[in-house]
Amino acid sequence: MGVGPFATDTYIAALPELRRTLETSATVAQLTLTAFIVGMAAGQFLIGPLSDSYGRRRLLIGCSVLFAVLSVVCGLSPTGTVLVAARLLQGFVAGGGVALGRAVVTDTYRGDRAAAAFGAISSVTFFGPVVAPAIGGVILAHGTWRTVFAALTLLGAAMAVAVTLGIAETLPPPQRHPAGLRALGVRMADLTRDWSFMRHVTLQCLAAAGFFTYIGGSAFVLRSVYDLSPTQYTIVFASNAAGMALFSLLFRALVVRAGAVRLRAVGITVSTLGAAGLPAVALAGPESVPLAVPWALLCAVVAGMGFSIPASTALAQEAGRRAAGTASALQGGLTFLTAALVTPLTGVFGHDTLTPMAIAMSGFFAAAFALMCVLTKTRRPASAIPVG
Incomplete structure (x- = not known):
């Protein structure tokens, strides 16, 4: 389930280099990220429901093997178009693994134990963005973006071995x-x-x-506006991801007592407040506002997701338990489809200022906060709601 950060964050700092090497545009370079996310959405939509009929284990092994093969194809891509296509397929099999992972947890745990399990898995998954940029930085210091995909090939092979040896079938015929x-x-x-x-x-x-x-635009925006080097951007990105990982660990510790609904509310509120400050920073400009201010605001946005992601995952899976693979496909697929649609926004509307990214982030989180408030007023009593 943590393959996403390693397949994106290890080379996200190399997007400008990728653009130069393949002689393509910033939009196409971002599309290599978007294609992977679209693929993850499609893979979850198809492979998750299939596992409700055919079981989890064989599909997990197949997805891991194909991820390794497609990583080789990505690394050898001669043009931006070929790389975008290869990333789409790579994302498809990676998305299948993510959907299957959620379904395995749902097969195995119930209620608060399932929420705690998702919290534990989220902490490992969120640790990926902390480790992946650092690994990517080391790789890029001694190689190129193509070398990153060689490392992903090894990761795919390791996943195939781990699934084969460590995961039994959780959905009997x-x-x-x-x-x-x-x-x-x-x-x-x-x-x-x-x-x-x-x-x-x-x-x-x-x-x-x-x-x-934020994921799709921060590399271009922060490096353009604040003239950050790849190493400096990696530090910013990894520290923000560390906040998310720590919040997910805290989620696991608190969810049995506080409930997933309350912790999700805290997470959405923290993220919304952080995003709300970004337009003011953009309006003031980098000459008036040091990097530490948007860095802190972005850290709040990302850290809040450490509560809201595992909480929403647990609540949705509990509500769709009757068809866990299909529920996993819908929640994961729709989430990643949404992500794919918004990732290129800063490439389209401009990455030379913070304004487009700030307006989009604050708008989306404000909408999430408003919906959360509506659901809080209309939901059933807490005692009647699973996992909090």
């Missing part, structure tokens, strides 16, 4: 759903019509839109 497109459509329709499930997914998508605007 008697508990599986009928196969076929019609049965899949029935399960999808059942969950999408269920507001007790979709309310968590919708809120998660809005928060993800704000978060991935």
Whole structure:
């Protein structure tokens, strides 16, 4: 489930170099990131529901092997177009692994124990953005962006071995759903019509839109506006991710007592307040506001996601437990589809100032906060809600 950060954050600081090497535009360079995210969305949409019919383990092994093969293709890509296509397929199999991972947790745990498990997994997943840029920095100091994909090839091979040796089948045949497109459509329709499930997914998508605007734009914006070197940007990005990892560890420790709903509210509020300060910083300009101010605000945005992501995941999976793979596909697929749509925003509207990224982030998180307030006023009593 933590493959995403390693497949994106290890080379995100090299996007400008990738653009120069392949003689392409900043938008195409960002599309290599967007394609991976789109692929992750599509992979979750397809492979998650398939696992409800065919089980989890074989699909996990296949996704890991194909990830390694496609990493080789990415590293050998001669043009931006080929790299975008390869990243799309690489994201597809990576997304399948993510959806399957959530389904395995849902098969194994229930209620608060499931929420705590998602918190533990999130802490490991969020640690990826801390480690991945540092690893990427070391690789880029001695190689190029192509060398990063060589390292991802090794990661894919290691995942295949780990899944083969360490994960048993968690969905026995008697508990599986009928196969076929019609049965899949029935399960999808059942969950999408269920507001007790979709309310968590919708809120998660809005928060993800704000978060991935930062992911997709920060490398260009911060390096352009504040003239950061790749190493300096890596430090900023990794420290923000460390805040998210620490918050997810705190989530695991508190969720049994406080409940996922309350902790999600805290996370969304922290992220919204952080994002709300960015337009003022953009208006003042880098000459008046030192890097420490937007850095602190972005850290608050990212740290808040350490509460809201595992909470929303646990709440959505609990609400969709009757078809865990399909529920995982919908919540993960819709979230990553949203992320794919917003990631290129700063490339389209400009990365020479902080303004486009600041406006987009503050707008998305304000919408998430507003929806959360509506849900808080209309939801059932806390005692009737699973996992908090």
